[in-house]
Amino acid sequence: MVIYIGTPIATIAILIALFWISRILCGKNSNTSSTVTPPRLIEFSMEELRQATNNFDMANTIGHGCYGVVYTGLIGDKIVVIKREWCGLQPRFLAEVYTENFVDFIGNNLCICDILWYVSQVSYMSKIQHRNLVNLLGYCCDDENQLLVFEYMVNGSVRDYLDASRDLTFKKRISIALDAAKGLLHLHNLDPPVQHKRFTTSKVLLDADLNAKVSDPGMLGLLEARDLRLVNPRGGLAETIDVFSFGLFLLELITGEKPDVFESNEEIVQWILPRMFTRSSFKPYMKITLECLNYPAIDRPKMDVVVTELETIYQNEVISEDRGVALGSELFNITIE
Numbered sequence: 001m002v003i004y005i006g007t008p009i010a011t012i013a014i015l016i017a018l019f020w021i022s023r024i025l026c027g028k029n030s031n032t033s034s035t036v037t038p039p040r041l042i043e044f045s046m047e048e049l050r051q052a053t054n055n056f057d058m059a060n061t062i063g064h065g066c067y068g069v070v071y072t073g074l075i076g077d078k079i080v081v082i083k084r085e086w087c088g089l090q091p092r093f094l095a096e097v098y099t100e101n102f103v104d105f106i107g108n109n110l111c112i113c114d115i116l117w118y119v120s121q122v123s124y125m126s127k128i129q130h131r132n133l134v135n136l137l138g139y140c141c142d143d144e145n146q147l148l149v150f151e152y153m154v155n156g157s158v159r160d161y162l163d164a165s166r167d168l169t170f171k172k173r174i175s176i177a178l179d180a181a182k183g184l185l186h187l188h189n190l191d192p193p194v195q196h197k198r199f200t201t202s203k204v205l206l207d208a209d210l211n212a213k214v215s216d217p218g219m220l221g222l223l224e225a226r227d228l229r230l231v232n233p234r235g236g237l238a239e240t241i242d243v244f245s246f247g248l249f250l251l252e253l254i255t256g257e258k259p260d261v262f263e264s265n266e267e268i269v270q271w272i273l274p275r276m277f278t279r280s281s282f283k284p285y286m287k288i289t290l291e292c293l294n295y296p297a298i299d300r301p302k303m304d305v306v307v308t309e310l311e312t313i314y315q316n317e318v319i320s321e322d323r324g325v326a327l328g329s330e331l332f333n334i335t336i337e
């Protein structure tokens with residue numbers, strides 16, 4: 001009897017890769033109260049996703065980012081969002097993850113290991129679940145195509161929403177900020193902590209009821225292998241960059257305008273001064289915004305503090321709801337009380 005065991009090196013390489021993946025899949029996760037049990041991650045075929053998007057019809061395109069083109073698609077009776085990577089997997093993905101020796105050792109099996117690496121990243125992403133994070137539902141990966149399937153957020157990004165100049169009460173803005181802060185806090189509370197590092201108003205998506213969720217949580221691994229620059233390089237080191245980005249997000253959320261990139265907190269203060277507000281909730285809002293943008297970075301609050309502050313502001317708004325204030329350009333003509 002002949003037992004064919006293939007190339008021993010290839011077999012060992014695959015076993016090591018599988019061991020590595022199983023370790024990631026068994027990794028620890030956070031157990032904060034809003035953690036959602038991960039649904040089963042679905043592996044879609046390319047054919048299924050072609051059908052879902054009408055063969056990736058332009059009409060289904062809703063945007064694009066550094067990962068790739070973003071489509072809506074229909075799977076069963078459910079609308080989903082499909083991100084299709086710009087370019088296929090490159091062997092250098094693996095080279096950046098493993099040592100040079102290991103890559104040499106794997107030799108001709110780079111392709112399967114790249115795919116295994118991609119699948120391990122996707123599995124990891126799918127385990128990061130929270131009600132304020134956009135859920136990854138599934139993926140498709142072969143040697144030519146890599147696609148990610150996410151839940152669909154019908155109102156698009158906060159940036160889209162602000163651009164469309166749709167009405168948003170101050171209370172609603174606070175509730176969006178609070179949702180987004182909780183999403184980031186969940187990432188920071190994971191063991192080991194996860195930094196988003198690309199947090200902007202485009203990364204906060206709104207559902208039909210304007211509940212907000214942070215998109216692309218845990219996607220950094222996939223993107224870092226592609227030499228991407230940080231969104232806010234002045235945000236400082238890993239632990240503070242999300243907080244800095246959150247401060248910019250708060251400014252953008254309240255003004256509707258993209259704030260300039262500031263060199264210092266004095267510049268931020270100069271930017272805010274002519275825009276002072278009368279209403280009591282605006283002051284704590286601007287205070288926490290400025291604290292997030294603090295220099296040096298070590299003076300910035302942690303996200304749990306940000307969540308607590310925003311919760312207090314939100315509660316004040318609920319209490320004084322009947323005194324409603326319209327937001328918009330006229331807001332900034334109000335002088336200091």
Ligand SMILES: Nc1ncnc2c1ncn2[C@@H]1O[C@H](COP(=O)(O)OP(=O)(O)OP(=O)(O)O)[C@@H](O)[C@H]1O
Binds near residue numbers: 083160202
């Ligand atoms: N799950 C989703 N539901 C609804 N719309 C989405 C979803 N994901 C992305 N979009 C839309 O697609 C656009 C592009 O998203 P994507 O995350 O690829 O890039 P980005 O955030 O705009 O830029 P980058 O990733 O380069 O920083 C978003 O601005 C948003 O309008």
